[in-house]
Amino acid sequence: MSVFISALGFGVVTAAILAISAVGFTLQFSVTNVFNLAFGSVMTLSGFVAYWLNQVGVDIWLAMLAAAICGGLISVAINELLYEPFIRHGVNLFGMVIITISVGLIFDHGLQAVVGPSFFSYNAPAGKALHFADFVLTRQELAIIAIAAALTAVVQGALQYTRLGKAMRGLAVNPALARACGVPTRSVIALAWFVSGALAGIGGVALFLDISTFTATTGSEFLIVIIAAAVLGGVGSPRGAVLGALVVGVVTEVGGAYWNPQLKDVLAFSVMIVVLLVRPQGLFAQLANERAVAR
Amino acid sequence: NSSAGSTGNAQSKSSGVKAAVATTGSVEVAIFHAFSGPNAAYGPEAGAGCYPAERLINAAGGILGHQLVCTPVDSKGDPADAVPAANRMIASSSNLVGVLGGGSDTATSVVPLFQQAKIPVFSTTGQSAFDKTKDTYFWRILSPDAAQGSAMAAAAKKLGFKRVAALFGNDSAAQGSAPTAVSGVKRLRLKVVANQTLAVGQTSYRSEAQAMSTAKPQAIVSEADPQTSATFFSELSQVGQVPKLITDPVSQEPTWRKAMIGAIGKSALDQRDYAVVAYSPMTSQAYKVYTAALLASSKQVSKPSQWDADLYSVADYDSVITMALAMDAAHSTKPGVYNAYITKVTSPAHGATVVHTYAAGKAALAKGKRIQYVGAVGPLAFNRYHNAGNQFAIEQFVNGNWKVSSVLSAAEIRAASGL
Amino acid sequence: MLDGVSAGYGGHEIVHNVSIEITPGRIDCVVGPNGAGKSTLLRAITRDAELLAGRIWLQGTEISQTPGNRLVSRGLAWVPQLDDVFNTLTVRENLELGGFLLPRRRVAARIEEMLELFPLLSRLTARVAGRLSGGERKLLAIARALMPSPSALLLDEPTAGLSPEMTNLVLRDQIPRLSESGVAVLLVEQRAIEAIEISARVHVMVSGAVRTSREAQELRGDWDELTRLFLGEE
Amino acid sequence: MSAGTQYYIATILVYISVNAIASWGLDLQFGVTGVLNFAFILFQAVGAYTAAMLSLGPPSSNGGFQHYPFGVHLPFPVPIIGAMLVGGALSGIVGLITLRRLRSDYQAMVMLVVSVVATVVIESVIGLANGSAGLSLIPNPAHTISGVSRTAQSWLFVGICWLCMVLVGVIMYGLVYSPYGRVLRGTRENEAAIEAMGRDATRARMQVFVIGGAFGALSGALLAEFIGAWAPSDWLYPETFVFFTAVIVGGRGSVSGVAIGAALVCVGVQQAVQYLPIGSDPTVLASLEWIITGLLTMLFLWMRPQGLLPERRRRFSIPELRKLPAVGSEGAVELDA
Amino acid sequence: MPDVDALLVVEEVAKSFGGVHAVDGASFRVPRGSLTGMIGPNGAGKSTVLSMIAGAVAPDRGSIRLDGQEIAGLPSPKTARRGVIRTFQNASVFPHMTVLENLLLGVPPWSGETVAAALFRRHRWHREEAQQVSQARNLLERLGISGMADTFAGQLSGGQKRLVEIGRAMMSRPKLLLLDEPMAGVSRTLAPVIEALIADLRNEGMTVVLIEHELALVERLCSPVVVLAQGRVLMQGEMQEARANPEVRKAYLVG
Numbered sequence A: 001m002s003v004f005i006s007a008l009g010f011g012v013v014t015a016a017i018l019a020i021s022a023v024g025f026t027l028q029f030s031v032t033n034v035f036n037l038a039f040g041s042v043m044t045l046s047g048f049v050a051y052w053l054n055q056v057g058v059d060i061w062l063a064m065l066a067a068a069i070c071g072g073l074i075s076v077a078i079n080e081l082l083y084e085p086f087i088r089h090g091v092n093l094f095g096m097v098i099i100t101i102s103v104g105l106i107f108d109h110g111l112q113a114v115v116g117p118s119f120f121s122y123n124a125p126a127g128k129a130l131h132f133a134d135f136v137l138t139r140q141e142l143a144i145i146a147i148a149a150a151l152t153a154v155v156q157g158a159l160q161y162t163r164l165g166k167a168m169r170g171l172a173v174n175p176a177l178a179r180a181c182g183v184p185t186r187s188v189i190a191l192a193w194f195v196s197g198a199l200a201g202i203g204g205v206a207l208f209l210d211i212s213t214f215t216a217t218t219g220s221e222f223l224i225v226i227i228a229a230a231v232l233g234g235v236g237s238p239r240g241a242v243l244g245a246l247v248v249g250v251v252t253e254v255g256g257a258y259w260n261p262q263l264k265d266v267l268a269f270s271v272m273i274v275v276l277l278v279r280p281q282g283l284f285a286q287l288a289n290e291r292a293v294a295r
Numbered sequence B: 001n002s003s004a005g006s007t008g009n010a011q012s013k014s015s016g017v018k019a020a021v022a023t024t025g026s027v028e029v030a031i032f033h034a035f036s037g038p039n040a041a042y043g044p045e046a047g048a049g050c051y052p053a054e055r056l057i058n059a060a061g062g063i064l065g066h067q068l069v070c071t072p073v074d075s076k077g078d079p080a081d082a083v084p085a086a087n088r089m090i091a092s093s094s095n096l097v098g099v100l101g102g103g104s105d106t107a108t109s110v111v112p113l114f115q116q117a118k119i120p121v122f123s124t125t126g127q128s129a130f131d132k133t134k135d136t137y138f139w140r141i142l143s144p145d146a147a148q149g150s151a152m153a154a155a156a157k158k159l160g161f162k163r164v165a166a167l168f169g170n171d172s173a174a175q176g177s178a179p180t181a182v183s184g185v186k187r188l189r190l191k192v193v194a195n196q197t198l199a200v201g202q203t204s205y206r207s208e209a210q211a212m213s214t215a216k217p218q219a220i221v222s223e224a225d226p227q228t229s230a231t232f233f234s235e236l237s238q239v240g241q242v243p244k245l246i247t248d249p250v251s252q253e254p255t256w257r258k259a260m261i262g263a264i265g266k267s268a269l270d271q272r273d274y275a276v277v278a279y280s281p282m283t284s285q286a287y288k289v290y291t292a293a294l295l296a297s298s299k300q301v302s303k304p305s306q307w308d309a310d311l312y313s314v315a316d317y318d319s320v321i322t323m324a325l326a327m328d329a330a331h332s333t334k335p336g337v338y339n340a341y342i343t344k345v346t347s348p349a350h351g352a353t354v355v356h357t358y359a360a361g362k363a364a365l366a367k368g369k370r371i372q373y374v375g376a377v378g379p380l381a382f383n384r385y386h387n388a389g390n391q392f393a394i395e396q397f398v399n400g401n402w403k404v405s406s407v408l409s410a411a412e413i414r415a416a417s418g419l
Numbered sequence C: 001m002l003d004g005v006s007a008g009y010g011g012h013e014i015v016h017n018v019s020i021e022i023t024p025g026r027i028d029c030v031v032g033p034n035g036a037g038k039s040t041l042l043r044a045i046t047r048d049a050e051l052l053a054g055r056i057w058l059q060g061t062e063i064s065q066t067p068g069n070r071l072v073s074r075g076l077a078w079v080p081q082l083d084d085v086f087n088t089l090t091v092r093e094n095l096e097l098g099g100f101l102l103p104r105r106r107v108a109a110r111i112e113e114m115l116e117l118f119p120l121l122s123r124l125t126a127r128v129a130g131r132l133s134g135g136e137r138k139l140l141a142i143a144r145a146l147m148p149s150p151s152a153l154l155l156d157e158p159t160a161g162l163s164p165e166m167t168n169l170v171l172r173d174q175i176p177r178l179s180e181s182g183v184a185v186l187l188v189e190q191r192a193i194e195a196i197e198i199s200a201r202v203h204v205m206v207s208g209a210v211r212t213s214r215e216a217q218e219l220r221g222d223w224d225e226l227t228r229l230f231l232g233e234e
Numbered sequence D: 001m002s003a004g005t006q007y008y009i010a011t012i013l014v015y016i017s018v019n020a021i022a023s024w025g026l027d028l029q030f031g032v033t034g035v036l037n038f039a040f041i042l043f044q045a046v047g048a049y050t051a052a053m054l055s056l057g058p059p060s061s062n063g064g065f066q067h068y069p070f071g072v073h074l075p076f077p078v079p080i081i082g083a084m085l086v087g088g089a090l091s092g093i094v095g096l097i098t099l100r101r102l103r104s105d106y107q108a109m110v111m112l113v114v115s116v117v118a119t120v121v122i123e124s125v126i127g128l129a130n131g132s133a134g135l136s137l138i139p140n141p142a143h144t145i146s147g148v149s150r151t152a153q154s155w156l157f158v159g160i161c162w163l164c165m166v167l168v169g170v171i172m173y174g175l176v177y178s179p180y181g182r183v184l185r186g187t188r189e190n191e192a193a194i195e196a197m198g199r200d201a202t203r204a205r206m207q208v209f210v211i212g213g214a215f216g217a218l219s220g221a222l223l224a225e226f227i228g229a230w231a232p233s234d235w236l237y238p239e240t241f242v243f244f245t246a247v248i249v250g251g252r253g254s255v256s257g258v259a260i261g262a263a264l265v266c267v268g269v270q271q272a273v274q275y276l277p278i279g280s281d282p283t284v285l286a287s288l289e290w291i292i293t294g295l296l297t298m299l300f301l302w303m304r305p306q307g308l309l310p311e312r313r314r315r316f317s318i319p320e321l322r323k324l325p326a327v328g329s330e331g332a333v334e335l336d337a
Numbered sequence E: 001m002p003d004v005d006a007l008l009v010v011e012e013v014a015k016s017f018g019g020v021h022a023v024d025g026a027s028f029r030v031p032r033g034s035l036t037g038m039i040g041p042n043g044a045g046k047s048t049v050l051s052m053i054a055g056a057v058a059p060d061r062g063s064i065r066l067d068g069q070e071i072a073g074l075p076s077p078k079t080a081r082r083g084v085i086r087t088f089q090n091a092s093v094f095p096h097m098t099v100l101e102n103l104l105l106g107v108p109p110w111s112g113e114t115v116a117a118a119l120f121r122r123h124r125w126h127r128e129e130a131q132q133v134s135q136a137r138n139l140l141e142r143l144g145i146s147g148m149a150d151t152f153a154g155q156l157s158g159g160q161k162r163l164v165e166i167g168r169a170m171m172s173r174p175k176l177l178l179l180d181e182p183m184a185g186v187s188r189t190l191a192p193v194i195e196a197l198i199a200d201l202r203n204e205g206m207t208v209v210l211i212e213h214e215l216a217l218v219e220r221l222c223s224p225v226v227v228l229a230q231g232r233v234l235m236q237g238e239m240q241e242a243r244a245n246p247e248v249r250k251a252y253l254v255g
């Protein structure tokens, strides 16, 4: 039992980090219709911004804030300078997937060319471990869980209850009608990119804090798990992303505790595939409608 | 074998192919290793051996009038990329006389290519596949990973631990020593309280750390790449105590230390870490010459001091010096000719002059004497499979330096390996 | 207020040189076969189709260049033919979005007014719009468009998919009432006869051009004439 | 020509053929039929491992330092054929899971995940294919021919590869420019319409999944035999995008275009980068290769989305048709760009 | 009991989409060799009925029998192979294939369409294809777009796409041809061509169901007509009867 409970605790930590990023990923997809596989690179890049700040003595939590802003700006810039022109050029949904992959490759390897294939870590003590019954969590992990819970709640709440959030959801399902209601679609799309990028930044720093060492490609490697969580939850649904993150996080850790821990990711991915076979649209799929990717 | 990660990138004056053309009259030694990908540390590590040798050899007037040049070539650490890169390298340089390369990641696919091309290759692979190789152009100075594993087990016994855990990455480098380490610990009648294999590069090992913490080992025998180690031990330190560590040369790599210091702190690391490494009397004359040359090579090697205790760098240094001396002994820079002289300049023989530097060896050869080069890693006793092998010692990091705390005797290692 | 409008998609012209004037308190009706370009005409006004030529005025100001999301504040509202609600939002949220530009405190009050106007909707406020029946959905679409109290209303087949009772409610009741309250209505309808009964003028549109514009009285009750025009039997 | 140069040229030629075969496999799935197979590299890997196990002999045979479930020592070309069969079969299984129920964007993402899962499994379960050390000492069939020089042997292997390439190319032409290919393209263009014409779109996708998987496996088998080793680092999931780039640059659905794309992107870029006069730092060079691949893809999608040699438009020339019903009138149907 | 002279019998089929009752218990029969018209206001459910017959949409309930055999719920490729071919209301061509190839895809699945045959029986399918090509060319000539044979179908105008789609359906020589508003978007010059074409098909003995809004055309061509409104069949009979029927008249114009 205690193994189970402690594994559950670890699962929640993993889920927290996943949830931040998965919500960002899925939010952006649902509003803008771009399956952005460069998301992991934005995480990495923002994570490095935090690293550089951290190196000159900025507290890591402050650096996280800076990373959020930076991630947001990078996202907006990628959209305005690359994705939008390509979409206007008539590139279809599938073409956009390939373009986002290319952007991700360029970012990752550009960064790698600059920082080298080395390992980096933040200057931030994990803090003492706190025991709650069988849960063992450090201060840092608790902080990350709190941030994740707060952020996902804020995003979900904002989408659900604020006027802007409703506009964003409206834009996701029916852009023409949203415009007819007076929604300034361009700015709202930019905002969606910004929020998604900011979540990528925070998720990136949280991830890097958690794994303690990172390289120029860590974010992109983690992206697969993010996608798994998002797809499991139903692409386009922030609530689904949180649930998907929880499932993936808990399955990996609990599975790892009882089964071969090397295969814990495999277990989580298998759960995802089985769920999709039963519910092809994912757990929640309210925001996103079917989008044919290939021509 | 050594593992991933590095801050230093080898820098040479010109690109691999260009160098061959630009410096006619020179002979070329290729650093054929991963400079990118997960094993990107291999390249700079070998560079830290090659460039000091280049400096010393050229300072001594070169080999038979030729200047020696080290040329980095990226194998990318995977066979599919390494094979064309090796073939291109062989094809495009007419004066390639030797290769430092073929780590555990690529050796089995590229060593045969150098064999075909009749170019001596000094490999750092730890794979047992080469223990009894028939490749005549293959040379290996350091013991294979299997021997490393046995040595780690012997170290656990010697340090007096009763409850030992094993923790290895699932990458090829770590898996080379894992089986013999575990079997050695068992053979020495120590209790294996946990035996874990980590899937490298995961974002969390909390479950594994929790299990490790529950097992309460006195020491963990471990080899894993920097990122995996750091993630695991940072999580272990969060759920419980980090016990003593019995590690391998990987832990002497700067990147590994950097990552682990980030994870558990410097003093915690230094108090716990026992590195089991090839024993070379690092106070030897050859070693001093090497470190001096290394520190002087900051143009080609970034942050040279980070490599001064790195055994692979040292072995690569010895490799280049050995090649150069063999060429002098053979009066030829032709790889096909001097290859046969490699054992001749390293094996102990009656009346042979023992030399510790290239300059001394060259001078002795010029006088028509037979020489035995005793390198920075110690004597290079190549067996008939061109494997030299080495002694092992336990080292600790004290006051900014690695210090030998005890040397493992051959008997102790035999007890662990059962051979 | 439409003057020589040509419009289409991607440079391809579908509506040719249409001029229609609508005035407050009056209903203008556009009828015509499928694909005639009726919806495109409305979309040209709302900026969802390209305006290729001609100019559009709304209450004396030219709006030909105004971006789509500014038209609401000029008093223009539009009920599209298809995709007329936000499928994944609830009825209340749909109405709130309809009042996106209203001052925050006005929204709730305005929603109450709408629910009074369409009592059917009041028991549906928490339902997701995508799961409404066709008729309920259309009512919601109309209510949503009315949220900002527009002065001009473009209705694209508001009764498509409605039951006869519902059609009656919308065509005979709501739309005339709106018109009486001073709103200018441009109505595109397939139910020609009923539409003509409430309209002041009828524009028959065929193949992207207005074939005739007549006072509605002339056609009222004259089914054969209408059939002739409408079905293209010349 | 020195032996070294010959080896180098031989290597390039082998890589061109292997990459052309693989790119064709992906082109059949993605270019012609519109299936986004982000796990394509997996099937190359399956082929490589299968060929290795079918030619290495039992695990104990090479000193027992490699772990794999079983092995036999079969003569050429059995390992290659076996690889194609296993690759095709595995493709079929993956296809059954993903192609039937999932919508196309999910399909793509699930494939990506499948690719990663496979890597993790192979690395973790050492007994499957020797973990991350991979399999080595895979025999090269050309090297078993005795009595000829090593150079001759390597040219022989080039011959084998090019023969395979020509065979696959002929099959590709046969499939793509036939009524069958027309159904595939119809599936890509308009699923509802092709089904209304009595063709089963899901079945068509399954079939190209299997055939393309077999081609991928063939390429993997040849590659493994050539380099003598095969490890997870050779088939990490980003490698699939190199093939996608090759297909896009060459021209989706175009057989000859994709071959050119493969030569250019999979071999050309890598070789060219090495000769760039931008200094020697190998780290930067490796990064640069990926950056160039990314830029090339974007450039093509912007400037020439149809690729270098766009998919051929099939014309049926009238005059020759009139002369037709003679048997074997291959010329009756003329293909031109 | 299957009606001897009815090729298709539709009984009490219904389909609703998330609360919208698109078709709500429709029954009618299509006599063999007839050109049956289907009319009704927008949203009456005509296209949905057609889709159900063609297998693209599975009915919620009811039965559809072709030649006495139940085909309700059969997936569309199988239905098509039984000889039921439909066109789509919004012309649905294969955009990156030539017009001629679009037509060739109309031919019922033939020998060259399996992997083995494509590779190993080239002569055979070449020969068959040659025949199909000349047939397709004739058809294109009849449709007046023979000059477009090698154009990508995606580059055609809406009306021309429609022609291609009809041509494709005709290539398959179906037992039952379902045409969903084939005249919509077709120019005045082309409309008579299509009309003549459809008339020819009927005269050749093919059974056709035609959805059409232009009543004059329906009157000229179709017998009988089925009138749909609000998902139900108002009446089945001759066009004159329909015109005279005030209920139909009102439904058609009013809803």
Ligand SMILES: Nc1ncnc2c1ncn2[C@@H]1O[C@H](COP(=O)(O)OP(=O)(O)OP(=O)(O)O)[C@@H](O)[C@H]1O
Pocket: C009, C014, C032, C033, C034, C035, C036, C037, C038, C039, C040, C041, C081, E158, E185
């Ligand atoms: N987004 C679009 N892009 C290109 N063409 C379009 C688009 N929308 C409509 N069309 C074309 O414009 C023409 C007119 O369409 P429109 O929707 O305006 O007709 P309508 O008169 O409203 O017909 P209905 O009575 O069926 O609603 C049609 O031929 C249609 O195919």
Ligand SMILES: Nc1ncnc2c1ncn2[C@@H]1O[C@H](COP(=O)(O)OP(=O)(O)OP(=O)(O)O)[C@@H](O)[C@H]1O
Pocket: C134, C161, E017, E018, E020, E021, E022, E023, E040, E041, E042, E043, E044, E045, E046, E047, E048, E049, E089
């Ligand atoms: N896939 C679908 N999902 C939801 N509603 C649908 C769907 N298909 C059709 N409908 C609805 O079903 C009703 C009948 O549609 P159908 O297309 O059969 O009408 P129709 O008689 O063909 O009309 P038209 O003359 O305009 O083509 C309409 O209200 C339509 O909105």
Ligand SMILES: [Mg+2]
Pocket: C038, C039, C040, C081, C156
């Ligand atoms: Mg319309």
Ligand SMILES: [Mg+2]
Pocket: E046, E047, E048, E089, E180
């Ligand atoms: Mg219809």
